[in-house]
Amino acid sequence: MKSEHHLDNLDEDASGGLGLYPMRLVARMTGLSAATIRAWERRYGAIEPSRTDGNTRLFSAADVRRLSLLREATERGHAIGVAARLDEDALHALLQPPVGTEPPTAEPPSSSRPSGVRSAYAPLCDAYLHSVDQYEARRSHEILLRAAALLPGREFVMEVVLPVLREVGLRWEAGRFSVAHEHMVSAQLTAVLGTLRQVTPSDRGAPRIVVAAPEAERHEFGVLVGALLAAARGLEPIYLGADLPMADIERAATVSRCHLVLLGVARDLEPATEGPLAASIENLARNHRTWIGCPARHSLVTRIPGARFFHDFEALDLALVHVGTHALSG
Numbered sequence: 001m002k003s004e005h006h007l008d009n010l011d012e013d014a015s016g017g018l019g020l021y022p023m024r025l026v027a028r029m030t031g032l033s034a035a036t037i038r039a040w041e042r043r044y045g046a047i048e049p050s051r052t053d054g055n056t057r058l059f060s061a062a063d064v065r066r067l068s069l070l071r072e073a074t075e076r077g078h079a080i081g082v083a084a085r086l087d088e089d090a091l092h093a094l095l096q097p098p099v100g101t102e103p104p105t106a107e108p109p110s111s112s113r114p115s116g117v118r119s120a121y122a123p124l125c126d127a128y129l130h131s132v133d134q135y136e137a138r139r140s141h142e143i144l145l146r147a148a149a150l151l152p153g154r155e156f157v158m159e160v161v162l163p164v165l166r167e168v169g170l171r172w173e174a175g176r177f178s179v180a181h182e183h184m185v186s187a188q189l190t191a192v193l194g195t196l197r198q199v200t201p202s203d204r205g206a207p208r209i210v211v212a213a214p215e216a217e218r219h220e221f222g223v224l225v226g227a228l229l230a231a232a233r234g235l236e237p238i239y240l241g242a243d244l245p246m247a248d249i250e251r252a253a254t255v256s257r258c259h260l261v262l263l264g265v266a267r268d269l270e271p272a273t274e275g276p277l278a279a280s281i282e283n284l285a286r287n288h289r290t291w292i293g294c295p296a297r298h299s300l301v302t303r304i305p306g307a308r309f310f311h312d313f314e315a316l317d318l319a320l321v322h323v324g325t326h327a328l329s330g
């Protein structure tokens with residue numbers, strides 16, 4: 001199964017190359033407290049994590065998967081003493097409803113119906129959007145955190161973050177999502193940036209990338225995705241958010257000695273602001289390598305010859321890979 005395959009890849013993708021995870025991260029990934037994990041190990045032998053020389057627990061990807069299944073089993077009313085004796089297949093079977101006993105297929109509430117999100121992880125995206133719709137801030141944040149910790153970074157961004165953001169945009173346009181929903185999603189994704197950094201192996205001294213949307217540009221999702229992709233590629237994004245004066249962006253770039261600046265401009269500029277903004281971005285591009293994400297026919301494309309333009313995230317992602325290799329080997 002696709003999702004299982006990706007969870008199998010955990011060892012390489014999220015554990016700093018060791019294939020082992022510390023308690024703090026495992027608690028975050030599984031949604032269980034450290035005390036519960038310790039108790040399940042001690043009392044029921046539910047898992048057998050390895051130990052460092054200093055006797056600190058280190059968990060494998062299989063331990064993480066098993067703990068997630070055990071959590072689900074106990075949430076569904078199964079006794080931990082019984083569930084802990086089952087192997088992974090038996091746990092999966094336990095969590096499937098027996099044939100013929102599925103609940104009657106009543107029409108789900110409209111907000112939880114599949115949304116038409118196109119993603120390999122559509123059910124996860126739908127679950128996230130449903131909890132956002134219901135203002136379940138804690139649950140929705142947990143869904144994102146777990147996906148960020150369990151999926152390879154790039155896949156998390158392309159198959160979860162982007163489809164979710166596109167759907168949030170559509171719902172917002174259709175009046176089904178309010179500004180509050182949109183703010184909740186932005187805040188959670190910004191927080192997830194931190195997690196992605198924790199779980200993505202990155203070399204010390206990874207290239208820094210200042211990421212921001214310039215003044216008067218309040219569309220933040222594009223730059224957020226850019227920052228997440230950079231983090232997923234092991235680079236060090238300095239994420240400054242939206243509507244930031246160009247002078248501040250330039251200062252941040254200079255002081256941080258960043259490798260490049262990534263700007264996002266999602267809408268057409270007003271005639272009155274276009275000239276001055278183009279001039280300050282041009283100035284920035286003279287002193288710092290500058291990349292700009294924007295719609296394909298945006299007026300800035302012809303005005304700033306010193307910058308490199310991106311109109312989709314696949315192209316940006318590819319370019320970010322090269323930043324990593326060139327900057328680190330250079």
Ligand code: B12
Pocket residue numbers: 165166168169170172173182186216217218219220221222223225226262263264265266267268269292293294295296310311312313316
């Ligand atoms: C959500 C939203 C908002 C939210 C933004 C919240 C937030 N935290 O970001 C709020 C409510 C603030 C908002 C405000 C406005 N919005 Co608005 N908004 C949208 C909406 C619904 C989604 C945009 C989005 O985030 N999409 C997801 C991102 C990931 O994709 P994207 O923006 O489509 O970007 C693609 C490309 O443009 C490019 N790209 C863009 N940025 C970047 C960045 C990088 C790094 C890269 C690589 C690529 C890239 O690649 C993407 C993939 O192809 C769109 C309509 C829509 N359904 O797309 C309108 C839209 C962008 N908004 C629009 C407008 C006009 C406005 C307002 C002027 C409305 C108003 N009258 O107040 C204000 C402007 C505010 C301001 N000063 O910036 C127009 C822009 C039209 C135009 N050509 O200029 C749109 C297209 C709606 C429309 N059909 O008219 N908006």
